[in-house]
Amino acid sequence: MVFNLTAVRAPAPGEDPSTTHTLTAVAVRRPYPPSPAGAAALFTHLRALNDGPDQEAVRGELIILWLPMAHRIARRFHDRGEAMEDLQQVAALGLVKAIDRFDPTRGAFESYAIPTITGEIRRHFRDRTWALRVPRRIQELRNEVRTAQRELSELPGSHEPTVADVAAHTGLAENDVVAGMEAMASYKTLSLDAELAFDSNGYHLSDTVGRIDAGYDLAIDREAAKKELRQLPERDKAILYMRFFEDMTQSRIAEKLDVSQMHVCRLIARSCARVREAAMESDRAS
Structure with missing residues (x-):
């Protein structure tokens, strides 16, 4: 069976940069597994080539040569919920990485490629398939x-x-x-x-799913105001208590303290502003 591998290279110096240079390499699929001597010869030849169409052609032939091994490794993970086409794509990516990084002087390609491809698939499961990130x-x-x-x-x-x-x-x-x-x-x-x-x-x-309880915000606001409320003069604390906890009107408070209603209004406004400013300053500091 014959496969056509197509790649695009950058224009050489002096060539028109708008021109697209398409390179087509024809590779014949060899029986799998390939012979150790033949595979080693191809890798040695690949490493001796510079970047260019010849290197891409040899690299493409190596990919086709070892693709059945990558697919075989992908099939080991078929029962883990991922589509087989996706697993084969990930395995092929691992194969390409193995071919690009393999040093033919350090042993057989299978010994390096199998862990590389398997690791790529495991990394895919670890990083891409979980809905939640877990250790x-x-x-x-x-x-x-x-x-x-x-x-x-x-x-x-x-x-x-x-x-x-x-x-x-x-x-x-x-x-x-x-x-x-x-x-x-x-x-x-x-x-x-x-x-x-x-x-x-x-x-x-x-x-x-629960809803946000508005009472939490009220409790937080009260806690933030407590410290400054304790530092108010006793009369100011008494006025605030009568106004906001006993629900007395300003007129009734004025009668009880024998002051004008306008004076009570000013005291309430001043005390509230003091407490509010202290609470906001504390929030900015934190």
Whole structure:
């Protein structure tokens, strides 16, 4: 089978920069696995070439040559919820990285490429497929617990594995098993518009989310004002108490203190301004 590999190179010095230079290399797909001697010869030839169409052609042939190995590695991860096409794309990206970084003087290509491709796929699962960002250790626990549950469920006469069963099978502590089970719920998230499975009245997940209690803001404001209120003169504190806690009018307060209603109004305004300014200054300082 023949594959056409197309690449675009930059114009050489003196050439028209508006001209697109398309390079087409024809590579014949060889049987997999390739012979060690043939693969080593291709890598040695690749490293000896400078940037250009010849190098791109040899690099493309190496990619085609080893692509079946990358796809085979991708198939190992087929049962983890990702589409096989996506896994093959990630594996191919790992293969390209391995080809670009491989030193043919340091051994067989497979020994370097397999860990590189596998690591690229694992990194994809770790960084791209989780709905929530969780620590790597928790991700690993999730994978261990998931694998153990599947293996235990496939045993003859098996039942739903318990935490103790999984712990005994994996050698993990029961707390770690519980953490791994909880992490399974973090892999994919539910929409807030999702209907509750146990409810037949059409309630959604968003109906279970709490609302902001305005009383919290009031409590915070009171705490912020307490310190300055304690520092007010006794008469000013008494006036504020009668006005805001006993709900007395300014006229009644004026009669009780034998002062004018206008004077009471000025005292209340002055005390409130003093407390407000102190609270705002404290908030700016924090």
